[in-house]
Amino acid sequence: MDSIVASQLPITANVNDLGHLEVGGRDLVDLQREYGSPLYVFDEATLRENCRIWKRAFEDHVPRVQMFYAAKALAYSGILDVIRQEGWGVDVVSEGEIRAARHVGFSSKDVVFHGNNKTPDELRLALEFGTKVVVVDNEYELSVLSDLATQAGKTVPVMIRVNPDVDPHTHEHISTGQLDSKFGLPISTGLAEKVCRQASEAPGIKPVGIHFHLGSQIETVEPYLAAIDLAMKFGAEMTQKYDFRLDFFSPGGGFGVRQNGTEVPTPEYFASRISERFQESARQLGVALPTLLLELGRSVVAQAAVAVYMVGSLKHIDGVRSFAAVDGGMSDNIRPALYGAEYPIAVANRMDEPATQSYRIVGKYCESGDVLVNEAKLPTLEHGDLLVMPMVGAYAPAMASNYNMAYKPAVIMVSEGEVRMIRRRESFEDLIRLES
Ligand SMILES: Cc1ncc(COP(=O)(O)O)c(C=O)c1O
Structure with a gap:
C-alpha cells in the first residue's frame, strides 16, 4: 500500500486476502454493496484514540485543563456522543449546535459558546440552557448579552476572544489570527481592552478569561507560542486594571x-510546548495559573473517517490527461474546491496493485471546479472500482450540500466488525419535505 495513504488511514485499517481495504473489521467493498456510495465510514477506535491521546497529552503537562470538541468539524449525534463518553466538552457556534450538544446529553458546564455574530435568539437559548462560558467576540454581542442576562436575572461568565495579530501560516480561508479578520478583538488597536473594560462594568456579565483561535490546519507550534505571550500579558493587564478575572485561558x-x-x-509535541509556554508566562507575569481550555476539531475527527466512491466514467484526452469521475464530489466534500485541501486516494478493491497511471479524480456535479484530487497515481482504473479517500472526517460531511439535488451521503460507524448508522443517505423525500 502507498505509504502516504497508509499513514492517513484509520488505525484499524488493513488489507485483507482479497486485496480489499478493511476498516474497523469490515471490508469496504462489502460496506459499499450494503450502504451504497458515496459512503463515509467512521472508525470508532480511531475517534476514541484521538480523544485519549490529545487529552492525555495536555493533562500530562498542565494541572487544570478541559478539552472541548469543536462541533463545527462534524456535529452528528453519533459522533458527539462518543466524544462526550471520552470526557470531552463541546464548543458550539449556533442554535443547531447548542441543541445538538443538549440532545446527546452534554451538561452546561461542558459547553462553550462561540461565534462572531451570535443572534439574540441564540444568546437567549445559551442563557436558558446554560453554558460554561460565552466567548464574546465583539462589542455589540456584549451589550445584547448584558441586556438579556439582566432581563433573565442571571450573571453570565464570559471569555473575551482577542485577536493577537499572529499569522498562523495556513490557507487564508481558514486563518483567523491575523489583524484583518472578522473574528476576535484586536489587542494592538485597543479594541480588546475597550471590550474587557465594558465587560467588567456591564450588568449580568462576569469576565473570567481570555481566548484566541489562530486558524485551522496549523502545522507548527510557533504561532501558538507567540500568541500565548501576547494574550497572557494582555489578560494579566486586564486583571490589574479592571474587575476582570483570568480563571480560564484558551x-x-x-x-x-x-x-x-x-x-x-x-x-x-504541540501539548508540551504550549503547556510549557503557558505556565512560564503565568509565572513571569505573577498571575495564578488559569485553567487551560482547548478546542480541537480537525485533529479529533479527520483521520477517523474514510470516504468510499465508485468510479463511473473514465476519459482520456490525448496529450492532456486522464479523468476518472466518481459518484460523489463537491456536494459531499467541498474542501478541495473551496480552499485547495489535498487528499491522497487509493483503490479500495485493489490495494495491493502498483500505481502506474495518473488521473484527475473529479466529481459528478456541474462545476468544472468539482475536483477531488488534482493528480493521483493509481492502478489502471476500471468502471466500478471503489476509491477510498482518507482523512475526511473533519469539515467534509459537515459542509455537505444538496447542490444538483444531491442526496447527502450515508455516514456509518464501524467498530470490531459491527456497523452503526450515524446518518442514513438522504432521499428525494428528504429534499422536498420542506418545500411548499
Ligand atoms: C473558535 C474555534 N475554536 C476551535 C476551532 C477548531 O479548529 P480545528 O478544527 O482546526 O481544530 C475553530 C475552527 O475554526 C474555531 O473557530
Missing part, C-alpha cells in the same frame, strides 16, 4: 493533521 484549536504527505508535530 489558545483555541487548529492543530494540523497530516495532509497528502505533509508532516505535522505530534500531539505530545
Whole structure:
C-alpha cells in the first residue's frame, strides 16, 4: 500500500486476502454493496484514540485543563456522543449546535459558546440552557448579552476572544489570527481592552478569561507560542486594571493533521510546548495559573473517517490527461474546491496493485471546479472500482450540500466488525419535505 495513504488511514485499517481495504473489521467493498456510495465510514477506535491521546497529552503537562470538541468539524449525534463518553466538552457556534450538544446529553458546564455574530435568539437559548462560558467576540454581542442576562436575572461568565495579530501560516480561508479578520478583538488597536473594560462594568456579565483561535490546519507550534505571550500579558493587564478575572485561558484549536504527505508535530509535541509556554508566562507575569481550555476539531475527527466512491466514467484526452469521475464530489466534500485541501486516494478493491497511471479524480456535479484530487497515481482504473479517500472526517460531511439535488451521503460507524448508522443517505423525500 502507498505509504502516504497508509499513514492517513484509520488505525484499524488493513488489507485483507482479497486485496480489499478493511476498516474497523469490515471490508469496504462489502460496506459499499450494503450502504451504497458515496459512503463515509467512521472508525470508532480511531475517534476514541484521538480523544485519549490529545487529552492525555495536555493533562500530562498542565494541572487544570478541559478539552472541548469543536462541533463545527462534524456535529452528528453519533459522533458527539462518543466524544462526550471520552470526557470531552463541546464548543458550539449556533442554535443547531447548542441543541445538538443538549440532545446527546452534554451538561452546561461542558459547553462553550462561540461565534462572531451570535443572534439574540441564540444568546437567549445559551442563557436558558446554560453554558460554561460565552466567548464574546465583539462589542455589540456584549451589550445584547448584558441586556438579556439582566432581563433573565442571571450573571453570565464570559471569555473575551482577542485577536493577537499572529499569522498562523495556513490557507487564508481558514486563518483567523491575523489583524484583518472578522473574528476576535484586536489587542494592538485597543479594541480588546475597550471590550474587557465594558465587560467588567456591564450588568449580568462576569469576565473570567481570555481566548484566541489562530486558524485551522496549523502545522507548527510557533504561532501558538507567540500568541500565548501576547494574550497572557494582555489578560494579566486586564486583571490589574479592571474587575476582570483570568480563571480560564484558551489558545483555541487548529492543530494540523497530516495532509497528502505533509508532516505535522505530534500531539505530545504541540501539548508540551504550549503547556510549557503557558505556565512560564503565568509565572513571569505573577498571575495564578488559569485553567487551560482547548478546542480541537480537525485533529479529533479527520483521520477517523474514510470516504468510499465508485468510479463511473473514465476519459482520456490525448496529450492532456486522464479523468476518472466518481459518484460523489463537491456536494459531499467541498474542501478541495473551496480552499485547495489535498487528499491522497487509493483503490479500495485493489490495494495491493502498483500505481502506474495518473488521473484527475473529479466529481459528478456541474462545476468544472468539482475536483477531488488534482493528480493521483493509481492502478489502471476500471468502471466500478471503489476509491477510498482518507482523512475526511473533519469539515467534509459537515459542509455537505444538496447542490444538483444531491442526496447527502450515508455516514456509518464501524467498530470490531459491527456497523452503526450515524446518518442514513438522504432521499428525494428528504429534499422536498420542506418545500411548499
Ligand atoms: C473558535 C474555534 N475554536 C476551535 C476551532 C477548531 O479548529 P480545528 O478544527 O482546526 O481544530 C475553530 C475552527 O475554526 C474555531 O473557530
